[in-house]
Amino acid sequence: MLCKLRHTSVFLSSLYACMLSSCFVMNLYLLIPKQVTSLPRSDERQIQWRIFSVVVTSMVAIATFPYIFCENLVAFEGIGVDTIKNILGWRSIDKTTFVPLLHAAILYFGSFVTSIIRYRLNFIGKRYSKAHLPDKNFFAFMTRHIVQNNMQRFSNRWQASRDYFFAPLVEEIIFRTCIIPPFLFSGNMSMMAVCWITPLFFGLAHVHHAITKLKNGAPIKTVLFSTIFQLVYTTLFGAYASYCYIKIGSLPAIVILHSFCNFMGLPDVSLLFGFVQGSGDAESLQRSRILSGIAYIAGIASFWVCFGLFPYEELLLVTT
16 A cells, blocks of 8 residues: 655654654664774774664654554554555666766766876876886776775775665665655645755754764864764755655665765865875976866756756655
8 A cells, every 4th residue: 555645734744853863863872882882983883783773763764654644554554565665765776766876976077087187196296206106007007096995995894884875775764755755745845945954854963973073072163163064064965865856756766876975975175275295297286276176167067057957757756
């Protein structure tokens, strides 16, 4: 049986979103043993317990959603696999699934170009210094370094699984598929308002990191700046992911998008403003900075233009 969403109030939707956000944070402290919470974030035991915690939260979200927001599901007998898939927006994977990924890749055009420029400057610097290079050409040099960097990134299998699978999946279930539909069906908020308001719950759920930083002795100003920056970043990403989910109604699409953005991280603009070791002569560095700047501008501009070109469907999360 499919979930037929009932029209509800913004107050109830906000209350439910606050409940899930609070549960998301509290479970990280209530379900994880104290001796584990003091371990580094990269420690396998810390990662495993955190995965357990957020999975429990996502199960709470999935279990409570139908009885609050589905008007045709009043008994446990009415909930099955098809119902859960419908609530989560688990659509079959097709070409539309990869639209947000391709769109986001355009935004990262500047990052792609800048990475190539960095490898090129490093290659030229080593060649000028007559350092031993096991690579025949620049392409071989770049390929070797990319492989080495990614092997190092995936060397901690639990950390990689958290960053690129569990975190994207669980966070999108909680903060997109369970929080967005009630706001949409409240009838009192526009699609754009939902896109900008719902990510605030996602951003606020990450503010608890500030407490850990303060306990570890970080300066208040530093913690305040990093917290505000993280709140802004998560809100911007959340707004875009919300837009994609409302338009496509596909959980796999936004999980893939989230995983890709976690992999890419924040743009590295140090080439534009800082000194680059092994960059060759000053003229080459200056040309590289100009090219990098143009690439970033081109990526951002193309990303904006493509909002109107990509084949998003006007799907308000089918619920009938």
